[in-house]
Amino acid sequence: MRKPPSELRPSSLAVLPMGDPLAPVVSSAVARLHAWYRAQARDLPWRRTRDPYAIWVSEVMLQQTQVATVVPYYERWLARFPRVGDLAAADEAEVLRHWQGLGYYRRARHLHQAAQVIVAQHGGSLPRDRVALARLPGVGAYTVAAVLSIADGQALAVVDGNVRRVLARLLALELPPDRGAGAAAIQRRADELLWHADPGLHNQALMELGARICVPRAPRCDVCPLANVCVAQGEGAPERYPTRSPRRVVPHRRLVVAVLVSEGRVLLHQRPYEGLLGGLWDLPTVPLPEADGLNAAAQRQALRTYLRQAFGLTARVGPALEPVPHAFTHLRVTLYPYRCAVAAAAGGALSACSEPQGHRTARWIAWAELGAHALPRATQKVLAQLTPPLT
DNA sequence: GACCCGTGGCC
């Protein structure tokens, strides 16, 4: 843990507008927040460094992802790619493998691409200029503020999910804080509250508070350093904030999956970079019309047709495996996997699989080689039902 | 501004 300044005085705290109900006491409350953070901050691996590259990696991994999930990925990543140049020089396949299971796989490819830009255009060091930094793929407003405040002490206020929740409660903000006017109000308040003496500590303290005290359900207002200036707490209903915008219905899709095995190998293809699970390797999958979702005969027929059209294979569809339900943020799917075998292939099973429409590649993969490919979680659940060696 | 993009943990 690096040494924060010894003084706690929020002398450089921006002055709140005249008549602001929080203005009189907010400075001492923010000072208590900083003191709380220094005493209670978790000892996380990325808090033991000021290397901008390491901070950057942690911030990208932490996007929409909880700390406990990130820690092991972060350790493995830094061990394999300790510097920007190591990442830039790596194969994309290896980069994706180190991200496998973390989700939002475009983050990994952006990190990789950005590392190559940094080597080519910035001498191998992250740009300290926020405009240049924001130009890198996968680097948005949050990541710019986080990296430059934490690694370089620049006076940029971060706004993430934690900050939105904390400030929405602090102000009893009726607008949803994640968009439009509500988002603008949150950003303005975050800028006002920023502690210029140590922006990195301040930003992390606010996020840490949201992660551990001002949590979504059952916030621990009894131990919150900001409780005495929190309007929502004063109202006795902190959980009423943040208000939420109406959420849309999540569609449910049924997919038939071919577990096509030949000579001890299984057929995989790399998914297109654009769209869901981009760049990952997957089993051949075909969507079913809503009406046919539970019709086993329709599933088998859909699979045979798809394998012939997309891969040039005439397949024998064997026994059904256990269906695999899987929930994405915006989508719910159920996979219906079937064991399949090759009955015939135009030009032979292997050559028939080159460049199917919409796919970059298709390959027969031996069981021992599966580990060299990044696979979606749901696909891993399907393959886990098999018993190697494949026959 | 709306929508897309993963996964695991929580109750």
Add this chain to the structure above:
DNA sequence: TGGCCAAGGGT
């Protein structure tokens, strides 16, 4: 159980 949430960014 299913909805909700998490240190967001791109289009």
